[in-house]
Amino acid sequence: MPKFKFLVVFSIIFSSLFLSCVSGPKLTELSGDINVDLSAAEIYSVNPTTVLPGTMMYIAGSGFGDIPGVINIGGIDVTTFLEWTDDVIWFRAPEGLTPDSEVQVGYEIAESFITPAPEGSITVKWILDAGKFQADANEKFTKYGLEVAPVWMAPLYIKGEWSKSAETYGLKDAGWDGGSRQNMLNVAGTDIWMSEAIFTPEAMDTFDNMAMKFAFEDGDNETRNLSPYESDIACMLKKEWAAAIGASGDPITRMSEENTLFDADSRSITIEFPLKK
Incomplete structure (x- = not known):
């Protein structure tokens, strides 16, 4: 299959899931005000572009202000938000799109x-x-030859890749540091970060049950003693996660019904770290 088709499929499937379908942290909601002036708003990107009702989505841009307003998706007003800042708006996809x-x-x-x-x-x-x-990381940094413990810097991102026939598809085609990284949402009042995805039947057929490698990145673009692709603490996370599940290199998971984490009732897969015992 041509490489461009894999990239198109990836852009479709790396989207947010219907939150009520799976367990996870409870997210707070903010109410928007229709009178808020959004005339200065500029949109840089929207993710995901394929959604279910209730899917977590975000709009990246500028000029949104700090007070939630009202946005419109497909002629439907969205008035409730998970997060609203001057450069990113998180919300759930409305029904009826x-x-x-x-x-x-x-x-x-x-x-x-x-x-x-x-x-x-x-x-x-x-x-x-x-x-x-x-x-x-505060306990294990010397294990990696570091003199001081690295520290997370917001925001956090997730990135992934699929490999087949000696070729790689997915985010790594844009570079691990490319603009294709997916934002993660920080659950208010916690240190928990979330990212969600939808794998369509077409995507599952296309990737034919291949394992997907994944890794994380944070706002630190300079402290890269362990890897040129992610910060020291993100690299440590990648290695510790891979070791915990018995993988070599990057942590991996299969996006199919054959995944041992697949829940048939909700048709969902929840992947979390630290691992649940």
């Missing part, structure tokens, strides 16, 4: 369109307790 729904903030309309996910998709969630891993 149709293919090629526009995303609008103020007068700005995003270049990307939103499409409902098909039936049979598998929902996936990554949950990282950065606070617990920070404590672990």
